[in-house]
Amino acid sequence: MASGFQGRDLRGGFGFGAGSAIQMPPFTNRSEPAGGEGGAAAAGGVLKRSLNEMEWQQRLQYQHALFLRSVRQRTHLASPISPLSMVDLSSSSASFFPPDLSTLTPSSSSSSSALSGSCISSGLGGHVRRQQQNPNPPDFSFSAAAAPSCVTESENKSTTMRNRLLELERRLLDDEDEDEVSASGCSAVTTSEWSQTMQQLISPPPPAASAAQNPLSPSPTTSSSSTASSSASCSPPLATPSRQMLSDTVAAIVDRNLEAAAANLSVLKRAANPHGDPEQRLTAMMVAALYSRIEQPPSSGALRHPFAELCSAKHLAATQMLYDLSPCFKHALFAANLAILEATRDYSRIHILDFDLGQGRQYVSLIHALAERHRHHPSARPPFIKITAVADPASPFNFFNNGSGGLRMVGDLLAKLAQRSGVGLRFNIVCRRVAELNEAALGCEPGEALAVNLAFVLSRVADESVTPANPRDELLRRVKSLGPRVVVLVEQDMNGNTAPFAARFAEACGHYGALLESLEASVGRESGERALVEACLARKAANSVAREGADRVERCEVSGKWRARMGMAGFRSVPLGPSVAEPVKARLAASLRSKPGFTVKEEAGGLCFCWSGRVLTVASAWR
Known part of the structure; x- marks a missing residue:
């Protein structure tokens, strides 16, 4: 055996070939003749080396091992950012071990620089260049001095990628002279950097983590995240109602x-x-x-007014449907009828003055109630009711002025109903302005109890905020001058008159939102009547929110403001006692047994009809 390195020719430079940086100077055996004679004794000449030659050989072995440990070729391991795939990292056998050193080009031609550690560059450029020069590096394993525990080809095939990478990391990082390599100026990867790289190769981070570490990365994950964020900011998310x-x-x-x-x-x-x-x-x-x-589209053609839709026959018919379908409106009108009956119980002749008759459905229940009361007191005089519908020629809401003859038709229907019920009824129509109204014009007679019905009337009459003439107060003063026995007031409870636009809008959202919820609880979604009613509410809400000045005719007030206005007009409150409140509550409970959201509460002498705690309508009586 010529040396301690099997299969290596020391004269060939430890496998680097001709011109290697490490060359073994020739030496002769002591027993060998100078002229090359004595070849027969060459077999045993190694045993007769001098001490200096043995020390020189051991020093060369140590330097060779040190060189192998210092170089630590990792050029075949791809960086996470390398374009090389994982296939480039493996071959049919132990491809995760460094290739044969004979396939590499030394970075220096001097022996001293190689031994001092100024070794082959391990940069990315060198990596790619070597891969191109030797795309299929031969399989190789370390010698006993460099890799004492190699694996065989059969073992590599049965070992997973994870285990091989971890084994390679352990082998390459388990260096006692790591500090020496770092100080030598070689391009070497530190322990922490290498661990991070290996961890990424073994188990790549999830897309979310990668995007979080590099939010500016043009990766598909980041792009999709940005798109999602943009769409979320443009559409109303669940967190932003x-x-x-x-x-x-x-x-x-x-x-x-x-x-x-x-x-x-x-x-x-x-x-x-x-x-x-x-x-x-x-x-x-x-x-x-x-x-x-x-x-704000300009009005044209038949739409002479911005609020023309609110004056159409379709809207008026839908308004009557609202009074029938909504429990809060329907029972508020029922409470007004009971207040009239309570105030006129000692009179057999009742005169009702109505400024917005509509389809007259409110009086159907009133006629039935009068007939029922007479049956309980047959000895009393038969009831007689006179209904006077006031049609102001100046009002755009005058159904009579629409030329349909609706008021007369309504009067005929009510007269027939009263006749079948045993109640006398006379129906009159008075076409005069409010300023022209008096007892004579209205046909008031002695001995009859005058009742004025202002259900959903005042909120559509302009006040001092619209015109100095203040038609609202003018109407109340005229009514007060007639000396009525009772005046019933029914209105939506909403601050929609003098409030500024933003506050008015917020109030409309709360009021109409609760009203829509109450309709959801009482009427099916597929109801055709409900669709017409909601279209009616949409027109009312649009006028209350979108219009200003004289164009805004929907001017609801809260109950407190109505009380103040009625008081300034000279009226005093007539509390709706148990004779009115109890029947209303009983009827509401009977009709809405499985709908607990509807409630009635007594407040300031009136009855408040609520949905989920919000007051929608208020009925009150005045004198």
């Missing part, structure tokens, strides 16, 4: 930022659904109202 975006839109309109308002409305329009749940229906209603305020 539609009502909040509606409020933001109103604020933009107040600031005259119509571009932002239009952008919000386009988003809200996608969330709105006139056939969905109450919240979606409310959104659709309010989006239409805000669009109407922004666009």
Whole structure:
């Protein structure tokens, strides 16, 4: 055996070939003749080496091992950012071990630089260059001095990628002279960096983590995340209710930022659904109202007024459906009838003055109640009722002026009903302005109890905020001058008159939102009548929100303001006692047994009809 390195020719430079940086100087055996003679004794000449030669050979072995440990070729291991695939890292056998050193090009031609550690570069460029020069590096295993525990080809095939990578990491990082390599100036990967790289190769981080570490990365994950974030900011998410975006839109309109308002409305329009749940229906209603305020289309043709839709026969018919379908409206009118009966119980002749008769359905229950009371007191004089419908020629809501003859038709129907019920009835129509009304014009007679019905009337009459003439107070003064026995007032409870636009809009959202919820609880979604009623409410809400000045005819007030106005007009409250409150509560409970959201409460002498705690309508009596 010529040396301690099996299969290596020391004269060949430890496998580097000709011109290697490490060359073994020739030496001769002591027993060998100078002229090459004595070849027969060459077999035993190694045993007769001098001490200096043995020390020189051991020093070379140590330097060779040190060189192998210092170089630590890792060029075949791909970086996480390398374009090389995992296939490039493996071959049919032990491909995770460094290739044959004879396939590498030394970085220096001097022996001293190689031994001092100025070794082969392990950069990415060198990596790719070596892979191109030797795309299929031969399989190789370390010698006993460099890798004492190699694995065989059969073992590599049965070992998973994870185990091989971990084994390679352990072998390459388990260096006692790591500090020496780092100080030598070689391009070497530190322990922590290498561990991170290996961990990424073994188990790549999830996409979310990668995006979090590098939010500016142009990876598909980051791009999709950005797209999702953008879409989430444009559509109304669950965390941002539609009502909040509606409020933001109103604020933009107040600031005259119509571009932002239009952008919000386009988003809200996608969330709105006139056939969905109450919240979606409310959104659709309010989006239409805000669009109407922004666009303000000029009136033309038959639409002579901005509120012409509120005066149409279709709207008036839908309003009557609202009074029938909504428990809060229906029972408020029932309470008004009971208040009239209670105030006129000692009179057999009753004169009712009505400023908005509509279809007259309110009086159907009143006629039945009068007939029932007479049956309980047959000895009393038969009841007689006179209904006077006031049609103001100046009012756009005058059904009579529409030329349909609706008021006369309603009177005929009521007369037939009263006749079948055993109640006398006379129906009159008075076409005069409010300022022209007096007892003579209205046909008031002695001995009859005058009752004035102001159900849902005053909220559509302008007040001092619209015109100095103040038609609202003028009407109340005229009514007061007639000396009525009772005046019944029924109105929606909503601050929609003198409140500024933003506050008025918020109030409309709360009021009409609760009203839509109450309809959801009492009427099926597929009801055709409900669709007409909600269209009616949408028109009312649009006028209350979108219009200003004389064009805004929907001017509801809260009950406190109605009380103050009635008091200033000279009226005093007539509390609705148990004779009115108890029958109303009983009837409401009987008709809505499985709908606990509807409630009635007595407040300030009146009856408040609520849905989920919010007051929608209020009925009160005055004298």
